[in-house]
Amino acid sequence: MAKPIVAIVGRPNVGKSTLFNMLVGERLSIVKDTPGVTRDRIYADVNWLNYHFTLMDTGGIEPETNNQMLRHMREQAEMAIEMADVVMFVVDVKQGVVDADYKVAEMLRKAQKKIVLVVNKVDNFDKLMPDVYEFYNLGLGDPYPISSIGKLGIGDMLDEVTALFPENEDDAEDERPRIAIVGKPNAGKSSIINKLLGENRVIVSDVAGTTRDAVDTAVKWNGKEYVFIDTAGLRRKNKIKEEIERYSILRTVSAVERADVVVLVIDATEGITEQDAKIAGIAHDRGRGMIIAVNKWDAIEKDNKTVSEFSKKVRNTLSFMPYAEIMFVSALTGQRLPKLFEAIEVVIQNHSLRIAxxxxxxxxxxxxxxxxxxxxxxxxxxxxxxxxxxxxxxxxxxxxxxxxxxxxxxxxxxxxxxxxxxxxxxxxxxxxxxxxxxx
Ligand SMILES: Nc1nc2c(ncn2[C@@H]2O[C@H](COP(=O)(O)OP(=O)(O)OP(=O)(O)O)[C@@H](O)[C@H]2O)c(=O)[nH]1
Ligand SMILES: Nc1nc2c(ncn2[C@@H]2O[C@H](COP(=O)(O)OP(=O)(O)OP(=O)(O)O)[C@@H](O)[C@H]2O)c(=O)[nH]1
CATH class of the missing domain: 3.30.300.20 (K homology (KH) domain)
Known part of the structure; x- marks a missing residue:
């Protein structure tokens, strides 16, 4: 079910976008069937031979100073480590190994992530191969020379990437339903999870200790175990707006990819926004079960029309998912949170319902x-x-x-x-x- 995720990281200008576009192909420039959702091209499905995976481009911001660049690359690498099964670390044969490459390589090595070191712009293998060997110094194993523009070396590189995919998907053996809690920063995702879990939290012990699983929490409800995938806690300090958006989208994709059911948390005090629609579109495209939780319902003034008026706005903005139930909840007071659990269980059943x-x-x-x-x-x-x-x-x-x-x-x-x-x-x-x- 869950497709492997491959993230591209690397310094500005090494050719990440060019590689991304080449791998994704021209077919996929706009996703049309989710109305109201214009899709940034920062993630896409790739089919290579019999492999299907989601490719993410983590780059795209041009930092001004060296300091900024290093910080940006660190965060990029952290995100990739958290989200991806395999990281493509792209370097540039024309520039050779630079200091920032060493620092990122060290981070990736420490995280024990599956890495493919991709040396781009090797437009002429005969002439440039000697320069490729220099990248052994990064201590990440064999460098894979490619030319994104000339489409050289791509097959060998992808063979290595796909060879590193998790063998028997850990999710496949795990029968517990997986629920991703997604939504804009500050919508109340953590608060909802914490309240839902309450005393019921159990340890997610049998899952391998990778960074990605650190955000998973198992909980027992009515005698059955569920796994919650949190996307909260994106660090916002010093970040450029575009950067925050990019990361929160990629993170959502990664969480949704691994989930059966998605709970979209909307901040009632802000109303429904385009960003909410973008996030909802990801779950819809991937065919996940869906619940819309309008949170902070305690914090707004209400009369007898508020629910229907708010619902109408949500339905308008999320017109592509009329099937999703809207619930008005409060993580603060706990209002209707037990109902949210019931709704999750119903959606899980419906999502795998078979009709004769x-x-x-x-x-x-x-x-x-x-x-x-x-x-x-x-x-x-x-x-x-x-x-x-x-x-x-x-x-x-x-x-x-x-x-x-x-x-x-x-x-x-x-x-x-x-x-x-x-x-x-x-x-x-x-x-x-x-x-x-x-x-
Ligand atoms: N010669 C050569 N140039 C390439 C190749 N791939 C990319 N380039 C060039 O390198 C430059 C940077 O490419 P981008 O794909 O924008 O690089 P990026 O890593 O996405 O850069 P940021 O978006 O700034 O992070 C462009 O001028 C590309 O045309 C290649 O295989 N060979
Ligand atoms: N009044 C009210 N405030 C809430 C409610 N739920 C969360 N908040 C507040 O909203 C703020 C954000 O809550 P978080 O749970 O941290 O939100 P989040 O979506 O996890 O945020 P990120 O980690 O930034 O993605 C906090 O100050 C909470 O106290 C609610 O139901 N009612």
Missing amino acids: TGVLNEILTEAVAMQQPPSDKGRRLKIYYMTQVSVKPPTFVIFVNDKRLMHFSYTRYLENKIREAFGFAGTPLKFIIRERKEK
């Missing part, structure tokens, strides 16, 4: 009878059959005579019928349209 094909097709037949499928130039859409092929999120394949006739709005109509029949509250549903020859 027979029942599904009864609903389909009925739905088609009630509203005729669309037609175009005299040719009408025929829907033959539907079956659920997977869970987390529930994914359905619909067999039709002609894919082009399947309008988005009709898929939406069918989705609504399925939801009317089976609920599926809190989980996105995925539909795959397949053509089958007419009989």
Whole structure:
């Protein structure tokens, strides 16, 4: 389920963005199917042979002084260590090994992270190979020479990256549901986790002692164990606004990647913002179960319209996830936090709910009878059959005579019928349209 995460770190100008764009390819410039969410190109899915992973570009800020650069690189490396399974440490053959490279290398070595040392701008292997050997001095093992522009050495480098992926995903063996608590800085993520955990905290002992797992907390509720993934505590001191945004997005991606269910915490005193939509979009794209928790509900003045008005604004801004329940909570007073736990459990169930094909097709037949499928130039859409092929999120394949006739709005109509029949509250549903020859 959870895809490995690979983070790119390195000094400014070594070619991180060029490498990122080359690996991601042109296909993916904008994610269109999440309305209202314009996607920064700082993370993307990469498919290489049979491997699928999420690539993150941690760079992008040009510090002015050497001091600033060192600080920035340290933070970059820290973030990468926390978030990624494998770190691509990119250096520049033209500049050779510089002081900052040594310092970052030392940090990465100490963290015992899986590292691939990538020497970029080796546009001519014959001529530049001698310069590549210098990078052995960093003590990170074999340097992998590449040219991001010339697309040289990429295969060998990726072979090494994928060889370092966790063997049997530790998450796969762990049956406990994983819940990521995400949201803007200061929304109250830590407060909610602490309150939810209360006395129920148990030690996450059987998970390997990597830095990433340090943010995981296991808790027992109604006799069942859950693992919470916290994204709180981003250090903000001295940071540029763009930097904070970038890190909080990447961190969210990393947490969401590992989660089954996501709780988006919104600060009621600030209202819902574009940044909230961005964060929600990540969970939606990845097909996670979803709950919207409007926190600090104690802190705002209310009358009998406040809930419906606030809900309306949330629904408008997060129009791509009408399936998510909105809850009004307070970490301070504990108001409705037990209900939040109940909601999490419901979403977990729905996220892995399977519907038998027979029942599904009864609903389909009925739905088609009630509203005729669309037609175009005299040719009408025929829907033959539907079956659920997977869970987390529930994914359905619909067999039709002609894919082009399947309008988005009709898929939406069918989705609504399925939801009317089976609920599926809190989980996105995925539909795959397949053509089958007419009989
Ligand atoms: N010759 C050569 N130049 C390259 C290669 N890869 C990147 N460059 C150049 O190096 C410069 C910096 O590339 P970027 O990708 O912007 O570097 P970056 O590391 O993302 O820089 P920041 O965004 O400042 O962190 C650009 O002028 C690129 O064209 C390469 O393989 N060979
Ligand atoms: N009134 C009120 N204040 C709250 C509530 N929940 C959190 N706060 C306050 O909001 C501030 C931020 O809370 P945190 O739990 O640290 O927020 P966070 O989302 O973990 O923040 P980061 O670590 O910056 O990502 C603190 O001052 C809390 O006391 C709430 O339900 N009501």
